[in-house]
Amino acid sequence: MTLTPQVRWAQRKDRIFIKIDIESAKNEKIELTDQKLSVKANSANHNNSEYGVELTFAKEVTKEGSKWDIQPRYIEFIIKKKESGPHWEHLLQDGKKNFLKVDWQKWKDEDEEDEDIDGGGFEGGNQFEMPDFGGGDESSDEEDSPNEPE
Numbered sequence: 001m002t003l004t005p006q007v008r009w010a011q012r013k014d015r016i017f018i019k020i021d022i023e024s025a026k027n028e029k030i031e032l033t034d035q036k037l038s039v040k041a042n043s044a045n046h047n048n049s050e051y052g053v054e055l056t057f058a059k060e061v062t063k064e065g066s067k068w069d070i071q072p073r074y075i076e077f078i079i080k081k082k083e084s085g086p087h088w089e090h091l092l093q094d095g096k097k098n099f100l101k102v103d104w105q106k107w108k109d110e111d112e113e114d115e116d117i118d119g120g121g122f123e124g125g126n127q128f129e130m131p132d133f134g135g136g137d138e139s140s141d142e143e144d145s146p147n148e149p150e
Helices: 110-115 138-143
Strands: 007-011 015-020 025-032 036-043 049-056 061-070 075-081 100-102
Touching: 015 049, 025 061, 025 075, 036 075
Parallel strands: 007 100
Antiparallel strands: 007 015, 015 075, 025 036, 036 049, 061 075
């Protein structure tokens, strides 16, 4: 049986901070799309119990510039909003959930953001895999350049 972990969140104009409480997480499966974050992991401290949560965001996010890191007591995420702007009213598309709480340690009101010098981030972390947009061998592009004289 998959258990639902507690999720804490805060935001800035351009990003979201999320902490998913899975102690000593291992075997993690993490996927981020423009609308969802899916996380599954086992907790080494709780008889390898499986935890999982899927968050459907109220607005779109982007993988580019987003990152995550496993801490001893939780998995931490910094997720870039697709559009910077005013704070979202809700994190999730379908409103409040009983497992979702505000992360008061990271929370800043919109008018206090200018005082946020370090951005509330963390060093290092894992980047989300970017899709391969390549369309083949780059050297073939040079040979077929229409601007070269014949």
